[in-house]
Amino acid sequence: MSANPEPTTHAVSAAEGAIARPARRAGRRHRPLTPFWRAVGAVAWKDLRAEMRSRELINSMVLFTFMTVMVFSLALELDKEARQTTVAGVLWVTIVFAGLIGLGRSLAAEKDRGSLDALLLTPIDRSALFFGKMIGNLLFVLVIALVLLALLTVLFNVTLLKPLLIVVMVLGTVGFTTAGTLLSSMSVHARAREAMLPIILMPVVLPVLISAVRASVAILEGLPRDDWFPWIQLLVVADAIFLAAGYGLFDYVVEE
Amino acid sequence: MSAAERTIEVRALTKTFGLNPVLRGLDLDVPRGEFLTLLGPNGSGKTTLLRILGALARPTSGTVRIGGWELPDEAEFVRAQLGVVSHLPLLYDTLTAEENLLFFARMYNLPREARRERVDTVLRRVGLARRARDVVATYSRGMQQRLAIARAILHDPAVLLLDEPYTGLDQDAAALLDELLREVAIGGRTVIMTTHDLRRGHALADRIAILSRGKIAFDAPCRDVNPDALPALYADTTGAATTR
Amino acid sequence: MTYSDSRTRLLRGLTIAAVVLFVIGLYLALFWVGPERQQGAAQRIFYVHLGSFLGSFIAFGAAVVAGIAYLRTRNPRWDTFGLANVEVGLGMAAITIVTGMTWARPIWNTWWTWDPRLTSVAIMWLAYAAYLMLRSGIEDPERRQRFAAVYGIIAFASVLFTIIIIRVRPDTIHPVVAGPTQADPTGSFEVAGRIRDTLFFNLFTFAVITVVLVWHRIRLENLIQHVMRRKLEVLSEL
Numbered sequence: 001m002s003a004n005p006e007p008t009t010h011a012v013s014a015a016e017g018a019i020a021r022p023a024r025r026a027g028r029r030h031r032p033l034t035p036f037w038r039a040v041g042a043v044a045w046k047d048l049r050a051e052m053r054s055r056e057l058i059n060s061m062v063l064f065t066f067m068t069v070m071v072f073s074l075a076l077e078l079d080k081e082a083r084q085t086t087v088a089g090v091l092w093v094t095i096v097f098a099g100l101i102g103l104g105r106s107l108a109a110e111k112d113r114g115s116l117d118a119l120l121l122t123p124i125d126r127s128a129l130f131f132g133k134m135i136g137n138l139l140f141v142l143v144i145a146l147v148l149l150a151l152l153t154v155l156f157n158v159t160l161l162k163p164l165l166i167v168v169m170v171l172g173t174v175g176f177t178t179a180g181t182l183l184s185s186m187s188v189h190a191r192a193r194e195a196m197l198p199i200i201l202m203p204v205v206l207p208v209l210i211s212a213v214r215a216s217v218a219i220l221e222g223l224p225r226d227d228w229f230p231w232i233q234l235l236v237v238a239d240a241i242f243l244a245a246g247y248g249l250f251d252y253v254v255e256e
Numbered sequence: 257m258s259a260a261e262r263t264i265e266v267r268a269l270t271k272t273f274g275l276n277p278v279l280r281g282l283d284l285d286v287p288r289g290e291f292l293t294l295l296g297p298n299g300s301g302k303t304t305l306l307r308i309l310g311a312l313a314r315p316t317s318g319t320v321r322i323g324g325w326e327l328p329d330e331a332e333f334v335r336a337q338l339g340v341v342s343h344l345p346l347l348y349d350t351l352t353a354e355e356n357l358l359f360f361a362r363m364y365n366l367p368r369e370a371r372r373e374r375v376d377t378v379l380r381r382v383g384l385a386r387r388a389r390d391v392v393a394t395y396s397r398g399m400q401q402r403l404a405i406a407r408a409i410l411h412d413p414a415v416l417l418l419d420e421p422y423t424g425l426d427q428d429a430a431a432l433l434d435e436l437l438r439e440v441a442i443g444g445r446t447v448i449m450t451t452h453d454l455r456r457g458h459a460l461a462d463r464i465a466i467l468s469r470g471k472i473a474f475d476a477p478c479r480d481v482n483p484d485a486l487p488a489l490y491a492d493t494t495g496a497a498t499t500r
Numbered sequence: 501m502t503y504s505d506s507r508t509r510l511l512r513g514l515t516i517a518a519v520v521l522f523v524i525g526l527y528l529a530l531f532w533v534g535p536e537r538q539q540g541a542a543q544r545i546f547y548v549h550l551g552s553f554l555g556s557f558i559a560f561g562a563a564v565v566a567g568i569a570y571l572r573t574r575n576p577r578w579d580t581f582g583l584a585n586v587e588v589g590l591g592m593a594a595i596t597i598v599t600g601m602t603w604a605r606p607i608w609n610t611w612w613t614w615d616p617r618l619t620s621v622a623i624m625w626l627a628y629a630a631y632l633m634l635r636s637g638i639e640d641p642e643r644r645q646r647f648a649a650v651y652g653i654i655a656f657a658s659v660l661f662t663i664i665i666i667r668v669r670p671d672t673i674h675p676v677v678a679g680p681t682q683a684d685p686t687g688s689f690e691v692a693g694r695i696r697d698t699l700f701f702n703l704f705t706f707a708v709i710t711v712v713l714v715w716h717r718i719r720l721e722n723l724i725q726h727v728m729r730r731k732l733e734v735l736s737e738l
Binding site for chain 2: 033034035038039041042043045046049050053054113114115117118119120121122123124125255256
Binding site: 179182183186187189190191192193196199200202203204206207210211230231233234237238241242245249252253256 | 571619620623624626627629630631633634637638639640642643646647649650651653654655657658660661664665667668
């Protein structure tokens with residue numbers, strides 16, 4: 001954003017310029033641009049409000065989550081010994097696939113209704129729009145993650161509600177939804193966009209996914225700090241990279 | 257026309273999509289308070305021009321200045337004084353009219369204490385005050401378009417861009433929109449409207465321009481143009497004599 | 501479509517140099533350097549393995565530069581440069597993976613194992629394959645270039661991952677040539693003497709090959725676009 005609120009170019013002749021400037025300034029209403037975090041809040045609030053009313057997304061995501069867990073438990077024949085090691089994998093794979101549903105729809109809906117244009121027409125920093133959408137997506141995915149934790153705890157009798165695991169969960173979902181929000185804003189313009197999002201998103205977030213799974217397994221098995229802490233460090237680094245990429249690149253994705 | 261009077265100033269504007277030039281050196285001046293109707297066949301670059309004026313698309317070359325701010329570098333400042341109505345309603349189906357407008361009031365940074373009052377004012381203005389708490393999905397096409405106008409004038413913009421606002425409206429709704437647009441245009445707003453409806457475009461505007469192959473091919477005040485001769489003039493200018 | 505003679509001569513010279521370097525590099529790796537003490541002849545593939553990895557690293561790095569430059573200048577030449585680098589990088593990474601598998605069969609007694617380093621390189625390869633998929637899925641050329649630039653930058657995270665993962669998981673069975681070796685990976689060896697000389701020569705060779713291939717790919721792309729433009733011109737004249 002330009003730090004200088006003055007118009008920079010005056011391609012008019014000197015005589016004209018002398019009259020033009022004050023006149024133009026008088027004719028312009030001075031209204032400060034929308035502050036960054038206010039815009040972020042407005043966008044996220046709007047998404048939550050709309051979702052609370054229709055429950056379209058969250059319902060399909062929760063239902064999908066239930067089904068995936070069932071498929072996994074049947075396919076892997078999760079007996080008592082297998083649970084400790086595989087449950088983290090089941091957890092994260094389910095989060096990722098349920099998350100893909102939400103990410104795919106969130107921006108596709110804005111684009112198809114034309115409301116994305118309406119958002120882009122407001123005098124906000126485009127990065128604020130990115131973070132607003134990202135926070136909305138993040139909250140949906142976190143809801144799914146919490147449902148899953150409870151579900152797996154009950155169904156497989158493995159205690160998943162550990163503080164450390166929640167930390168890993170938040171770090172992992174932040175990385176996933178940040179990259180996902182940025183890349184879904186590109187995939188909505190592609191042919192066969194439902195297929196495009198997983199194709200371009202998965203390789204980028206696999207490092208996050210691997211780190212999250214490894215950290216979760218180590219924590220669930222009660223291994224010493226050295227076995228899970230490096231993975232958490234890696235998660236933090238990955239989150240920072242994706243957040244920076246989203247902040248810096250979203251503007252270029254949405255402006256034609 | 258001196259610089260002071262021009263609200264919109266476009267010079268040598270080009271826009272190319274890949275190898276396909278859509279705008280080829282377009283010049284356009286619109287003085288403050290003028291209602292300009294922009295006619296032209298599909299593909300002549302009307303929508304592209306409006307998207308560039310709205311800072312949604314970046315010009316390939318040329319300069320665009322709106323209210324003294326330069327695009328694309330000062331896009332945020334330009335957007336603050338623009339209101340846009342398109343053929344899509346640009347609203348959220350699952351929110352009520354009031355929620356939609358309150359959301360956009362926040363996005364346009366209207367002061368907190370003034371927001372609700374302003375929303376009520378524009379809702380009354382477009383005749384939707386009684387349906388304010390209904391979800392937009394239950395609205396008819398005409399009502400959605402009225403709400404879209406309410407959204408566009410919410411922050412009292414100096415410039416209105418209307419991209420085919422009549423698309424999909426029935427007779428009654430279109431007549432209502434006519435009235436509304438006339439009302440909205442009064443009060444010093446600069447308006448650019450694109451339409452395929454020659455007669456309506458002529459009746460509403462102060463000035464008519466015809467866009468053909470990425471350039472302004474015809475440009476005259478409405479009072480100099482006979483509405484009955486407009487279809488023939490349009491066909492001559494755009495070379496679409498056989499189709500119109 | 502004409503290029504200046506001096507540039508064409510330079511490219512031709514570089515191409516010949518790359519071929520000569522490659523032949524010498526192979527000679528050094530296959531004959532000049534003695535067989536490694538424990539692994540014998542199998543170790544000789546390592547020079548191509550590491551050389552091609554360096555090539556892909558250079559190419560993917562250049563794609564990031566191309567992406568940033570494109571977004572700043574919107575000059576389509578940067579897009580061509582980025583595309584050329586990603587394609588060459590993909591080829592180089594494929595050589596890295598195939599030579600690695602060929603080596604692993606006799607040394608580790610398996611073609612593939614889900615070792616962190618192998619996994620991370622596979623992910624890197626997939627990320628850049630997705631770059632090409634994304635390009636082919638976007639029709640508007642301007643948007644395709646913009647998105648490709650953005651994705652070219654983001655995909656580099658997967659290259660960083662191949663480097664970082666070794667620090668996080670030192671228990672890889674993959675030999676570590678540079679940097680601290682915490683565990684004692686299967687199949688490691690000392691880089692010194694003739695092995696070191698051969699390695700450096702091959703690294704240099706692959707850097708040159710990468711540059712030459714990218715340059716040729718850029719020319720090919722320019723030619724394709726030139727032909728397309730001519731086609732449009734001819735069609736519009738009809």
